[in-house]
Amino acid sequence: MRLFDYARASRASEAVDLVASHGEAAFIAGGTELTNLMKDGVLAPGLVVDVNDTPLSGIELRERRLRIGAMARMRQVADRPVVRERFPVISEALLASASPQVRNRATIGGNLMQRTRCGYYRDAAGPCNRRRPGSGCPAIAGQNRAHAILGGSDHCIAVHPSDLAVALCALDAVVLTLGPDGRRSIAVEDLHLLPGTTPHRETALRHGEMITGIEVPEHPxxxxxxxxxxxxxxxxxxxxxxxxxxxxxxxxxxxxxxxxxxxxxxxxxxxxxxxxxxxxxxxxxxxxxxxxxxxxxxxxxxxxxxxxxxxxxxxxxxxxxxxxxxx
The missing domain is CATH 3.30.390.50 (CO dehydrogenase flavoprotein, C-terminal domain)
Structure with a gap:
């Protein structure tokens, strides 16, 4: 693992400023994803900004919208009675994810920002258009059992791994963000991008933009x-x-x-x-x-x-x- 700097932010705006001002910075919360990618040599941020102290862990139903803070842990959300009773697909998707140990640690925001589990992407020594644009997609002619049958391109056929994102997409949920240019609301369906000719652009988020929460309308x-x-x-x-x-x-x-x-x-x-x-x-x-x-x-x-x-x-x-x- 390459040496990196570490900072801890107590406010979302502070975290955004730190990451936005550094070209190779990344947010970290539960650490169940980023640390693995760093150990494997897939990602090498020069600065890691810890957002665990930011007050973004609330879970509440208000004005017919379920609001979930980005720092809420997967298990907390899955077990919340209002989620189990009124939004069962969210609870079921979370409980089907990972393992109990990971669910106790991983955050909602981090879950949505997972990177693909494609073995070619995770092999830092080999080619991959997501990891190194223009190097090729070995999955197309290689082992592709786990790969996409819809929405792929000649540049990438990796699949997105988040169960939660699928459930939220079905409920017309919205992701709330804070970035250098202010706050935004992005439909979960629009958060992750199709690969097209630019598979290295995986989400609609800009550098330094941080997920602060999720809103789910209480449709019947x-x-x-x-x-x-x-x-x-x-x-x-x-x-x-x-x-x-x-x-x-x-x-x-x-x-x-x-x-x-x-x-x-x-x-x-x-x-x-x-x-x-x-x-x-x-x-x-x-x-x-x-x-x-x-x-x-x-x-x-x-x-x-x-x-x-x-x-x-x-x-x-x-x-x-x-x-x-x-x-």
Whole structure:
């Protein structure tokens, strides 16, 4: 690990000023991600700014919006009664993440800022367009079982790892930030960028901009929500595919629905096409199958990950069955 400077900030504005004034600075909170990347030689910030002392750990429902501070720990949010009862998809996504030890330490803001788990990205000795622009994407012709079938490009097919981000995307959540130019609100769906020709630009955040919190509107669909994560082992594993679904029904007809998917794209994947196939229609085998086909229309599977095309459709059917489908 390269030598670096360390600073501790007690206010978000202080942390922002420190990082913004240093070209190679990074925020650190729980440390469950950044320290691993530094040890592996993937990242080498010259300054690390500790934000654990910033007062950003609140969790409250106010004015029909759930507000979660960026410094709230994953376990705290998952266990909060208001989250379990009114936003179950968030609690389920958090409890499906990592391990109990990591959930006790990792923060909500840090979870959203995770870097891809692509093995090529994490191998500092090899090429990777995300890590070293223009060096190539070995996953395209190499081992790509864990990689994207939607939203990738000829420059990168890595997937985004956060379960929480998928759940928040399905609920139209907004990320609150503070940066050198002031405060911003960014839809979770817009926070992470598709790779295109610039896969090294992973998020919409600017240098020195810090996530301070999340706001989730209390839509009626939030109560009827569920998260399903399919993975190779039951703990401390990232999603092969995942589905976050939230819906309301009247007389077995879907009146509103939100669907987001993980493990299949470089960012949490919201599918308006799949939602449109179900909204205003009965939740039956036929309509669910139509939604699944709409979801994967345009998918671009590779040699080792073609199974995800069918798997994500089956996962969608399973989630909708649990939420009231006539299976």
């Amino acid at each position: 669909v939030a109560r009827g929500s569920r998260y399903l994560k399919l993975r190779d082992r039951s703990s401390f594993e990232f999603a092969t595919v995942s589905v976050a679904a939230a819906l309301t029904m009247r007389e077995r007809v879907v009146t509103d629905i939100r669907l987001a998917f993980g493990g299949v794209a470089p960012r949490p994947w919201r599918s308006a096409e799949a939602e449109d196939a179900l909204r205003g229609r009965p939740l039956t085998d036929a309509t669910v199958a139509e939604a699944g086909r709409a979801l994967v229309n345009g998918a671009r599977p590779r040699e080792h990950n073609a199974f995800k095309v069918e798997l994500v459709q089956r996962a969608l059917a399973d989630v909708l069955s649990g939420l009231g489908g006539d299976r």
